[in-house]
Amino acid sequence: MICNHRSVNDYTLINYLFLKSCPTKFYTKWEFLQKLRKGEDLAEWPQLKFLGWGKMFNFPRLDLLKNIFFKDETLALSSNELRDILERQNNQAITIFPEVNIMSLELSIIQRKLHQDFPFVINFYNLLYPRFKNFTTLMAAFSSIKNIKRKKNRNNIIKEARYLFHRELDKLVHKSMKMESSKVSDKTTPPMIVDNSYLLTKKEEISSGKPKVVRINPYIYDVTIIYYRVKYTDSGHDHTNGDLRLHKGYQLEQISPTIFEMIQPEMESENNIKDKDPIVVMVNVKKHQIQPLLAYNDESLEKWLENRWIEKDRLIESLQKNIKIETK
Numbered sequence: 001m002i003c004n005h006r007s008v009n010d011y012t013l014i015n016y017l018f019l020k021s022c023p024t025k026f027y028t029k030w031e032f033l034q035k036l037r038k039g040e041d042l043a044e045w046p047q048l049k050f051l052g053w054g055k056m057f058n059f060p061r062l063d064l065l066k067n068i069f070f071k072d073e074t075l076a077l078s079s080n081e082l083r084d085i086l087e088r089q090n091n092q093a094i095t096i097f098p099e100v101n102i103m104s105l106e107l108s109i110i111q112r113k114l115h116q117d118f119p120f121v122i123n124f125y126n127l128l129y130p131r132f133k134n135f136t137t138l139m140a141a142f143s144s145i146k147n148i149k150r151k152k153n154r155n156n157i158i159k160e161a162r163y164l165f166h167r168e169l170d171k172l173v174h175k176s177m178k179m180e181s182s183k184v185s186d187k188t189t190p191p192m193i194v195d196n197s198y199l200l201t202k203k204e205e206i207s208s209g210k211p212k213v214v215r216i217n218p219y220i221y222d223v224t225i226i227y228y229r230v231k232y233t234d235s236g237h238d239h240t241n242g243d244l245r246l247h248k249g250y251q252l253e254q255i256s257p258t259i260f261e262m263i264q265p266e267m268e269s270e271n272n273i274k275d276k277d278p279i280v281v282m283v284n285v286k287k288h289q290i291q292p293l294l295a296y297n298d299e300s301l302e303k304w305l306e307n308r309w310i311e312k313d314r315l316i317e318s319l320q321k322n323i324k325i326e327t328k
Contacts, residue, residue: 001014001093001094001095001096001220001221001222001223002095002096002098002135002220002221002222002223002305002308003095003096003097003222003223003224003225004097004099004103004127004223004224004225004312004316005097005099005100005101005102005103005128006102006103006225006226006227006256007102007225007227007256007257007258008060008102008258008259009227009257009258009259009262010097010225011050011058011059011060012259012262013225013281013283014048014095014223015048015058015059017223017283018046018048018093019048046091046092046093047089047091047092047093048092048093048095049092049093049094049095050094050095050096050097051077051082051094051095051096051134051138052096052097052100052134053075053100054075054076054077055077056077056085056094075133076133076134076137077134077137078137079137079138079140079141079144080141080144082137082138082141083141083144083145086141086145086214087145087214090214093217094138095223096134096135096138098130098131098132098134098135098305098309099127099128099129099130099131100128100131101128102256103126103127103128103256104256107128108125108128111123111124111128111129122306122309122310124309124310124313125313125317126254126312126313126316126317127309127312127313127316129309130305130306130309132298132301132302132305135301135305136298136301136302139293139294139296139301140298142216142290142294143294143295145214145216146216146294148294148295149295150294150295150296150297151295151296151297151300152297153297153298153299154297154299216290217290218289218290218291219287219288219289219290220287220288220289220290220293221285221286221287222285222286222287222288222308222312223283223284223285224282224283224284224285224312224315224316224319225281225282225283226254226281226282226316226319226320227254227255227256227257227279227280227281227282228252228253228254228255228279228280228281228282228320228323229252229253229255229257229277229278229279229280230250230251230252230277230278230279230280231250231251231252231253231277232250232277252280252320252323254320255279257279261279262279264276280323282319282323284315284319288308
């Protein structure tokens with residue numbers, strides 16, 4: 001799966017959608033807890049892993065923070081490392097956030113300013129410019145597994161421009177993160193409240209046997225996530241170049257909700273009026289055939305992903321314009 005990155009809640013949401021859609025044996029809550037208590041294998045239960053920051057993980061953990069704060073956004077596992085993982089830990093899905101960082105108003109402003117210096121790099125309004133390393137190395141691992149010969153890479157000006165653009169963005173992002181590191185350390189710990197590492201079977205954890213035959217899903221699932229806060233207003237206004245849109249007395253504001261905002265129960269005042277503006281979550285899923293991509297070189301894969309991001313940027317704009325709010 002490839003997905004835009006709007007919030008730490010993306011990890012929870014994608015896990016939920018993935019497990020709900022899996023054609024696996026369903027357990028009652030009691031059966032599931034008993035299996036976990038006894039340490040029994042859940043071989044038929046597929047695993048979901050996120051690939052980023054040089055790691056594969058199910059939910060962000062403390063060790064991941066070290067890479068986030070001290071490593072480069074382009075840090076990635078090699079195609080050989082990925083192939084080894086896939087051959088020894090089968091039955092799993094992999095999700096990539098090509099943007100790496102969570103989309104925010106601050107990063108969007110930084111990106112637009114940088115675009116003035118790099119006008120030949122595509123400008124996105126609802127997304128951050130994608131990083132390509134995790135995607136290209138994963139495709140290279142798939143190609144290696146399938147014994148498909150890839151086209152050779154060629155250096156070109158556009159690729160160098162993308163590299164320079166990313167490097168300048170990284171400098172500004174890391175500068176901001178260092179200034180806020182003392183504050184962030186306290187705020188980023190709460191989201192790490194879930195860890196599905198127990199879904200790894202013991203056999204896979206200690207396996208030293210021969211690699212397994214790897215079957216690759218014929219599709220890449222392209223997921224788009226948007227969070228809106230619905231604001232009630234009698235005199236709303238449109239922002240033609242911003243995130244607020246008027247919809248018959250309502251304004252939709254694109255947000256990046258925290259874990260606590262999503263799990264906080266709605267409270268009602270004495271007049272039976274809800275104190276918290278509702279949050280709307282929009283999810284769109286497309287699928288693309290993976291087979292043609294396995295012969296692509298890195299440059300072609302980067303262009304393919306960039307085109308998907310162009311489509312996704314337009315999709316987010318279209319969804320916001322066409323969303324309908326029903327009132328009683």
